[in-house]
Amino acid sequence: MERWSSRPKRVATAIVSVVAVALLAGVLSAGCGSSSSSSSSSSSPAASADILRLAYTSTVTTWDPSASFSTEVVYMANLYEPLIYANAPGSAEPFSPALATSWEVAKNGLSWTFHLRQGVTFHDGTPFDAAAVKYSIDRTQKLNLGAAYLWAPVKSVQVVDPYTVTMHLSYPVALDRIAAASSGSWMFSPATSGNSSKWWDAGHEDGTGPWILQSYKPNQELVFVRNDKWWGTWSNNQYKKIVVEIVAEAGTQQQELEAGQIDYAGLVARDQVSALQSNPSIDVVKAQSWNSYLMFFNTQRKPLDNLKVRQALSYAVPYQDIITVGANGLATQSKGPVPVGLWPNTQGNVPQYSTDTAKAKQMLAAAGYPNGFTLNLTYTAENPLEDAFAPLIKESFAKVGVTVNVQKLLWNQQWAKAKGPAAHRQDLFCLLWWPSLPDGYDNMNSMFRPETTPAWNLAYWYDSDFDKLLTQAYKLSAVPAGLEASQQKYNQAQAMLVDQAPAAYLFDAQTVIAHLKTITLGSGAINPNYPQVLFWTLVTAK
């Protein structure tokens, strides 16, 4: 009996034919595809004036506005609104009205009153009012997740009338900065009360923002539609729909942008900026950001417990090389841990070290280390800037006799090691930091305050004088009358951090994004006070 009859052969032939025809159809249809986009590829239809196509790397950790404190901020900031917005540096006023139209602080700084915008509704139709503000803040405090700690000074939220709330504080703080924070400050509908976190994480939202979440495919795509009932004004050249593609690789985002498949790429490889700038269809935007890079010294371990050693190493850091190579020139050397331009380092009057290897070597010898020593440095594998500049630190420290063993770790592993048993911790910890609110106090408070268990003070540095100074400065900044005195205290605190050198302050990085010239980013679309966020209402079609 013939096992291989003619039938299998006919089937195989048919399969081959179908595959070949499908491939051919695909290639032919690609060749016939529209080429009216402004880019070089012929494989995409023309850009739409109604749909804005974005590529982000940002995935969603949670949709719960009380708990959200991660990369999903890029979406949350367009779905929800705070009471006020912090304006970009250089603006006439530090804050703009959002869901509050005006606000004032009592003379003693212990209460803040917000007058709310009327005629606003949440996406579910529930009216926005003082009760909603109280509900949002109370719930965020109660859950104590995400950025809830920002509201710690608020003792109670009082509903004075339907459109007025007064927040009573345990101690004076600049509550306007907290109310304008990039996370944890959003107002959401009381009608969501009783819904579990699973309900939120299934892809629900209920803010007052100009955009509504239409669909959510985790790790893949998010679609937002315009909220036609938003209290703001819509114009004809604003988009009606936002489609976000999650694209993890910068190279892929760049290619999709060049092909006209997307309008905006949120992740740009810095070494590709020149190539993108030379593309006549693409605009590259380099904007100020509050991203700063620093390298903690483990002050609990010899020889880094010696101040002279830390100061010497601060002179050994190749600051300009790091900026040139690590940040491709798109950064400036830091002046302390607060980026220049952010309160209280608005004027950049904080001292800084310069690269001086001869001085560094001299200081090390004077400190009792003429022959140097060995240090372990850890940095985040996912961060290409750290990947680029870590070897430069190794090389520069070698010139002063310090051997650096560089260890590249995934962020979670790097952080776990730093928080783990003291004997296993690193000597040098490279970190990218951005503040949670438009206040450099967050930088100093989070990274240099005493901690019972290490979290962000990864220099393990404790100084009671600094502590007192910082607390005084913060409390003085609570009311306008105290700002000048607060600035002086902050100047002293920042100078102390530079002098005591618990960390080397490397650079303040610019944010870089790229977009097709068919879209325009309006003023305020990118605001350093809202890291990674693009405000979609301020993006218009040309």
Place this chain on the structure above:
Amino acid sequence: MTIWSYIVRRISLAVLVLLGVATITFLMVRLSPSDPAAVYVGANARPAQIAQARQLLGLDRPLYVQYGIYMKNLVKGDWGESLRTKRPVLQDIMHFLPMSLELIISALIVATILGIILGVATAHRKGKWIDHVMRIFSTGGVSIPAFWLALMLQIVFFRMLHLLPVAGPSDILVAQAHPITSVTGMPVIDALVTGNWPAFTDSVRHLILPMLCLAAYPMGVIMRMTRSSMLEAMGNDYIRMARAMGVPPRTLLYKDALKNAFGPVLTVIGLTFAYSLTGTFFVELIFAWPGLGQYATTSILSTDYPAIMGVTIMVATAYVLVNLAVDLAQALLDPRIALS
């Protein structure tokens, strides 16, 4: 041994294998330095929140207790919850798997057809130029790293020739104008069965490059295995006899030689299918293909251990099932093979 008792025996052994895989993976992931509670809470987490999450997730319990709970739940079908997506891991896997299957199955169909045809052709023309050229292709397909090949395909077909899209399963505007109704979760199949021709064409175009990238390795392996099996088969006396009796070359090759040479080829096809499940990782990352590979890569980079374990168990299960299917297919095709 009957076929059913063979299947039962193999599945029983498979369960033991999977338990072993789950145990080893659990230990490797949990003992590596990372903080799952911090992953759960997200970046910028405060110590109190991490401590709260640690308690919520049961991470404050001894490791052997956590292992026991995990294995008990695994047996009940609860694969845990992803620390990143906050969804059940099994739900995530079922969501992303169809996209990967579409890629893998299409790649394997192409690899198998081309691999067998070229393998037979090179065996028939041993030592000729086609044999030498195909050797280069097959060696290249097997040895070129998938991520490099992916980038090269993007450069050639997208950047230089402007023929095919660079990444993603579909064009955003086409997808919005012609949304695909999900039936299987595979865009090409769903568009085809629902008659959505614009979306079908678009999905096929987006599938071509990642499919070619993924097909390179299995095609090389299948081609070489087919060639060597065919050479062995064609050296047999019955082939010489058939040739001497005037049997046409095509019949000789495809009916008489190939059917006997097909056994090892079938085994290799099965193994490359299972290999492709992990081979998609880099391919999906570079082509922004929202499949299991991208989910797994993101989980590994963020040390999302329940998701890492879930994907590992899924891949191990696929290996086991594919191997079983291959063995059964071989027994069905060749009565000389006894199941034991």
